[in-house]
Amino acid sequence: MKHTKCPSCLSKNIEGFFEIKNAPVFSLVTVKSYEEAVKVPRKDIVLSFCHDCGFVFNSLFDTSIDYFTGGYEDQQGFSKTFMEYLTNLSNKLIDKYNLKGKNLVEIGCGKGDFINLLCQLNEGTGVGIDPAYEEGRQNNPNLSFIKEFYKHEHGKIETGFICCRHTLEHIHPTYEFIKLIRDSLESNTRPVIFFEIPQVLRILKIQAFWDIYYEHCSYFSPGSLARLFRKAGFEILDLYLEYDNQYVLIEARPSLIPSKKTFPAEEPVGEIKNLVYEFKEKITRQLDSWREKLTTLKQQDKKTVVWGGGSKSVGFLTNFDSIGAIDYVVDINPHMENNFIPGIGKKYVQPGFLAGYKPDAVIIMNGIYKNEITKSLNDMGLYPEVYAL
Ligand SMILES: [Zn+2]
Structure with a gap:
């Protein structure tokens, strides 16, 4: 190890x-x-x-790989379901913490889509911090970007709200990172800190092996996330699950004395330990049943595609690459078209491609999009077998 x-x-x-x-x-x-x-x-x-x-x-994660300064496509904003979720979440946070007209900060802002949405909704200003931000990706004059990793001096930016979405799961030294944010705020206990990341209890409960891939080195539950924030010097204000229980969200505030206040959503360590052992018992069966399904599709010469690119498709296909049942992966992000899946080598296509290809089976990488995707298929006159993870 x-x-x-x-x-x-x-x-x-x-x-x-x-x-x-x-x-x-x-x-x-x-x-x-x-x-x-x-x-x-x-x-x-x-x-x-x-x-x-x-x-x-x-525990084998190679920390020498540079994930943060290169180019990557991780925009989810092309889905209606997702945009509705994000807009509702933003409005809720703006109301709850009285953020109208204020300056907001996002750590790990990527292409800046979320900070842009927040600042349109709060009618304020925003600062996005990310070494991988691409100049010119956003043209909102109320936004500014710092192309750097988060560091101590960024704690001086005048703000009442610091958010960080889908970043912590990519960071190995989790305590060091949360402590860096806490230390950068020094005696300023005013800002609300908001984090959103995938949550591991669901992965363990349903053996969601497609949600396990190399880029995600850290897997939090509500309990382990709250314990980390408390250890780093924060007081938890709220802790809950969202997006069909796929994400855990935490709202916290720096505290000057160690906070002991726990939250109802925090599962005890014993509970997650039981789930870990249950996962260990059931995962082989789960992988075997998908292997059988894909082998059958291949033997029957059925044209099978995966719908939903990004990491889930890599996590899924890594396990069944050798069966050769899948030729294409559909993604609605137009920036992905004609790219190839890293490691796997399958080609990304746009949904419209399927009208001519006429797949016999479609495997949807995220069940939350099942209705949206089934409708797109039917609109093209396609009625394939649909499997959703
Ligand atoms: Zn630990």
């Missing part, structure tokens, strides 16, 4: 429980050819569990 300590609570009481061999180390980079795609390095994943704080992480 490469990492022998829990990155969240620093305990050495950790245990490996699930291994994935040869996972492509990139899933969101844009790759323009098959040759380039299959050259993406592959490394093993070992999911480990911390007996002291309940944190789950890849």
Whole structure:
């Protein structure tokens, strides 16, 4: 085991429980050819569990890989379901913390879509911090961008709200990162800190192996996330699940004395430990049943596509690559068209491609989009077998 300590609570009481061999180390980079795609390095994943704080992480994670400064496509804003979720969430946060007209900060803003949405809704200003921000991607004059990793001096930016969405799961030294944010605020206890990340209880409960991939090195539950924030010097204001229980959201505020206040959504370590053992027992059956299904589709010469690019498709296909049942992956993000899936080498196509291809089966990578996708298929006169994860 490469990492022998829990990155969240620093305990050495950790245990490996699930291994994935040869996972492509990139899933969101844009790759323009098959040759380039299959050259993406592959490394093993070992999911480990911390007996002291309940944190789950890849204990083989290679921290020398640069994930943050290169180009990648991770925009989800092309889906109506997703945009509705994000708009409702933004409006709720603006009302709850009285953010109208204020200056807001986003750490790990990517292309700046979320900070842009927030600032349109709060009619204020925003600062996005991300080394990978691409100049000119946003043209809102109320926004400014800092192309850097978050550092101590950024804590001086005048703001009452600092958010960070879908970033912490990519960071291995989780305690170091949350502590850096806390320390940067020094004695300023005013800003509300908001984080949103995928949550691991669901992955464990339904053995969602497609949600386990190399780029995600850190897997939080409501409990392990709250314990990390408290340890780093925050008081939890709210903790809850959203988006069909796929995401955990935390709202916190810096505290000057260690906070002891716990939240109802925090599951105890014993509960996540039981789920880890249950996962270990059931995952083989889950993988076998998909392997059988895909092998049958292949034997029957059925044209099968995966709908939903990004990391889930990489997580899914990594396990069944050798069966050769899938030729194309559909993604509605137009920036992905004609790119190839890193490591796997399958081509991304736009939904319209299917009208001519006429697939016999479609495997949807995120069940929350099932209605939206089934409707798109039917609108093209297509009625394939639909499987949703
Ligand atoms: Zn721990």
